Amino acid sequence: MLQQQQLPEQLQNQPLWIKHKRPILLLLGLSLCAAILGLIFYTHYKLHTKNNNQPVTPCVSPACRKASARLSTSIDPFTQPCDYFLFTCGSDTLWQDSGSRQRGQGIPGHPQNQMEKSAWPGRVPENEEKLQRRRGKDKTLNRKTVLLQHLKEILESNDMLNSSAVQKAKGFYHSCLDTSSLENTGAEPFLTLVQKLGGWAVSGKWNRTDFNSTLRLLMRDYATFPFFNLYVGKDPNEIGQKTTKRYIQIDQPDLLIPIEWNSKTQKSEAKTETLRPFLASCQRYLAMLGAPPSNRMIHVGLFISLSSELAVAASPLHYRLVKGQLHQRMTIKELQEQAPAIDWLGCLQATFHPLSLSEDDHVLLHNLPYIAQMSRIITKWLNKHETSTSGPLHTFMVLSLLHTMMPAMDSRFSDTRRNFSVILGNTDQEAPRWKHCVLETERGFGSVLTHLLSERTAQREAEETIQNVFSTFKAKLHELNWMDQKTHQLVMEKIHSFTPRLWTSEEISRGAELDLTFSEVTVSTHSFFSNYVQLLSLWQKRRSKLLTDPSEPADIMSVTPVLLGKDIVFPVGMFIPPLFHSTYPRAMNYGAAGFLITKDIIHLLLPEILSHSETMRAVGKCVWDHYLTVTDGAGRGSVSRLSAAQQQELWLQYFALQVALQAYQQSLRQRPGDSSLSGLSHTHLFLTAFSQINCDTDPYWEFMPLEPSFLITVICAKTNLCPTSLQCSLRPQQSSVQTC
Structure with a gap:
């Protein structure tokens, strides 16, 4: 009885937490659950975000x-x-758009120049608004522009440890930027060059040089092809055979006179509405070259007459494609029989010296009817004027050389050409001088720029991203x-x-190799004209190398991947700032x-x-x-x-x-x-x-x-x-x- 009386007293003396143990335990349990749920939610949130x-x-x-x-x-x-x-x-991006140049462009008359325009037949923008909007893309972050600007920074960098070849490439670029020297020298360097060709009848001092001798000289030393175009490429009919062989390819030229295609007569013809301004521009060229006023009209008239005859024989790409006139294979001997006015073996041997060519070697023709007609026209003009002092065929070649050399001459010549281009309806804004100089440097020193670009590319990070x-x-x-x-x-x-990969440095020439390649090149600080003449020679050497080298050369101006066999090869030009950098996030x-x-x-x-x-x-x-x-x-x-x-x-x-x-x-x-x-x-x-x-x-x-x-x-x-x-x-x- 006593124990029963003491029990309530003990319970009353217990601590408070024991009295309320159950609700406290319940509260603690709920708190722990809430904490666990909160932790789970926080972890999930952190992982998700x-x-x-x-x-x-x-x-x-x-x-x-x-x-x-x-x-x-x-x-x-x-x-x-x-x-x-x-x-x-x-509308609001940061970079000037560039006129992009794909592989093969820059070589006058390269088929890609025409093929790009017709690669997607039937494309018509949905409305004029979209067309105008796309035409207004003059400030977009364009891959080609980004690459050109990056190359500009490389060429303008002050790296004292540059190799000899790199110094020459940078010297060429800076001489191109020196427009004041070009303005001061005027037309004199070109006139000196013409004297090496035997003079010309327009100036009254012409040695009546042999037609084919002059043509060989133009092709070999100055990359000038007045009557036809020349380049190197593969035969598309052999692509399935996985061959690496390349051929000399002969095409119709880029005539200076504007022409248009007459769909009714299926012939080209000179644009009558542009003949007068074309005549005026030709007369201005002769005046700037010091031709006497009394001689200009007759020589310009003969030049336009010869140009018009050659224009009739030319035809657009789509017509030649339908007629099966592209990539026609024949030997040099067979070509000589078809177009005897040109010494084909002699001209091709001069162009691709020191390579050995024979009359049994094959070439690919892209407009054989034009080549044959061109030969007949030249024979007729030679017979008609060979005893006269006018020399229209020689004048035609000199004016073709003038247009080749115009990027290295004073602004009067480029302004004349630009003004005539505006008359033809070309309203494109002129590219800044630096962009022009980067592109010209690439033409001659492309392997040097490829080497420099490769050195500055984070190859490991690029490969990882790919x-x-x-x-x-x-x-x-x-x-x-x-x-x-x-x-x-x-x-x-x-x-x-397929295997994707970066175009790696193993496929790119190293510094010592480049120094040897450009050992005979001498770059003048203040004479872009003489540097440009050497550039044309370098361009010819690159063309000759394409004919014999089975490997695919790295294209410095490429900004999109290409297929080489089963490899998807990404050019280093895709991995440059501001598109890519090793230190970027x-x-x-x-x-x-x-x-x-x-x-x-x-x-x-x-x-x-x-x-x-x-x-x-x-x-x-x-x-x-x-x-x-x-x-x-x-x-x-x-x-x-x-x-x-x-x-x-x-x-x-x-x-x-x-x-x-x-x-x-x-x-x-x-x-x-x-x-x-x-x-x-x-x-x-x-x-x-x-x-x-x-x-x-x-x-x-x-x-x-x-x-x-x-x-x-x-x-x-x-x-x-x-x-x-x-x-x-x-x-x-x-x-x-x-x-x-």
């Missing part, structure tokens, strides 16, 4: 400081989304819904058969160069792929619907249907952006951590870098129905991917944004 919002280490290298300054002057799609939706290529992008690209293709398994398998087998490198790599790979390996996958068509339609929903077609009104080519290009660029972003995220998983610029998160910086190059020009731009910058808004439709939501619409009522 670590690539987007975590504090980043700023990149402070010199290259990054330049990049940061450039980004600060451009539109940010995340702070000015409405402005960005209205952005059109050429491999990561290509690996992600292959994995991404597996995710698509293909029409049938067989097509899917064939596509993947094709993709896996990887977000920048993948956002710019990574996107371009992916886009180029798809265009190179998978043409016309839209019909093979349901995903491609569905995604292309989704992106386009998103565009119409947000922007109301940007003034397109009721236009809502896309052609198959447009739908494919739209999917392709969106897919390329996805691949580049996924490759970057994979890179972060493999190697966590990345620096940044201006405090931007990783994804923000990636998309900002993409926005700087999305207006890049390629052969497929006409098929892109909207500015690629808009693809950022489609990417950001995915939850939590972008740092901020892009909310902007040109329509009063915006439908919900779908994920593509």
Whole structure:
């Protein structure tokens, strides 16, 4: 009884926490659960956003400081989304567009010059607004322009440890920039050159040199081909045989007189409305060369008459293609029989000296009817004027040489040519002098510039980016819904058969080799004309090397990959600032160069792929619907249907952006951590870098129905991917944004 009485007293004397143990334990349990849930949520949040919002280490290298300054002057799609939706290529980017030169261009009359214009027959821009917008792309971050500016920086750098060949290349470039010396010397250097050819009848001092002797001299020493064009290339009929053999190729010339094609008569003819201004420009050339006024008219008249006869024999590429006149193979002996007025073996031996050529060697003709008619015209003019003092054939060759040498002469000559070009309707703005000088330096010292560019390229980082992008690209293709398994398998087998790689230094000449190659070149500091004459000789040596060297030479001006066998070879010109740099945050490198790599790979390996996958068509339609929903077609009104080519290009660029972003995220998983610029998160910086190059020009731009910058808004439709939501619409009522 006593124990029972003491129990309540003990309970009353217990600590308070024991009395309320159960509710306290319950509270502690709930708190622990909340902490665990909070930790799980925090961990999930950090994992999900670590690539987007975590504090980043700023990149402070010199290259990054330049990049940061450039980004600060451009539109940010995340702070000015409405402005960005209205952005059109050429309106707010930073670089002057360049006249791009592909492999083979720069060689007058190279077929690629004409082929590029007709490579996509039937293309017509959808409306004049888009055409004008594209024509206005004079300030876009263009790959070719970026490369030219980078080469300019290299040529203007003060590196005291330069090799002899590098010093000569830089000396040539700086002599080209010295326009004051050109103005002071005037036409005198050219007139001295003409005297080496025996003078000419216009000046009253002509030694009546032999026609073929003069032609050989022009071809050998001055890369001038007045009556036909000459270059080196492969026979497309042998490409399937995997041969490396190249042939001398002979084509019709780029005549100085303007001509047009008459579709009714199926003949070319001189443009009558331009004959008077052409006559005036020719007279001005003769006046600047010191020709007496009494002689000018007769010589110009004979020159125009001869030019008109040759023009009738020429024909455009599309006509020759239909007639099967391209790549006609024959021996030099057979060519001599077809066109006897030209000493073909002698001229070709002089041009390709010291190579040994025989009359049994094959050449490829691209307009045999013109070559045969040209021979008859020359024979007629030789017979008609060989006893006279007028020498019209010699004058024709001298004026052809004048146009070859004009880049190294005073501004009066280039101004005359430009004024006549404006009369013909060419309104293109003249390129700055530095750009002209970079291109001229590349013509003669291309191997030196390739060496310098290769030295400055972060090859390890470039190779890593290429491999990561290509690996992600292959994995991404597996995710698509293909029409049938067989097509899917064939596509993947094709993709896996290729190996992507950088054009490495092993394929590029080293400094000692270059010094030996250019050992006989002497560069004058203040005589660009004499330097230019040597350049023409160097150009000829490069042409001769192409004929015998089975390897594919690195093209310094290339900015897109090429296929060499089963290798996808990426030129080093794709991996230069501001597109790529070893010290850049990887977000920048993948956002710019990574996107371009992916886009180029798809265009190179998978043409016309839209019909093979349901995903491609569905995604292309989704992106386009998103565009119409947000922007109301940007003034397109009721236009809502896309052609198959447009739908494919739209999917392709969106897919390329996805691949580049996924490759970057994979890179972060493999190697966590990345620096940044201006405090931007990783994804923000990636998309900002993409926005700087999305207006890049390629052969497929006409098929892109909207500015690629808009693809950022489609990417950001995915939850939590972008740092901020892009909310902007040109329509009063915006439908919900779908994920593509």
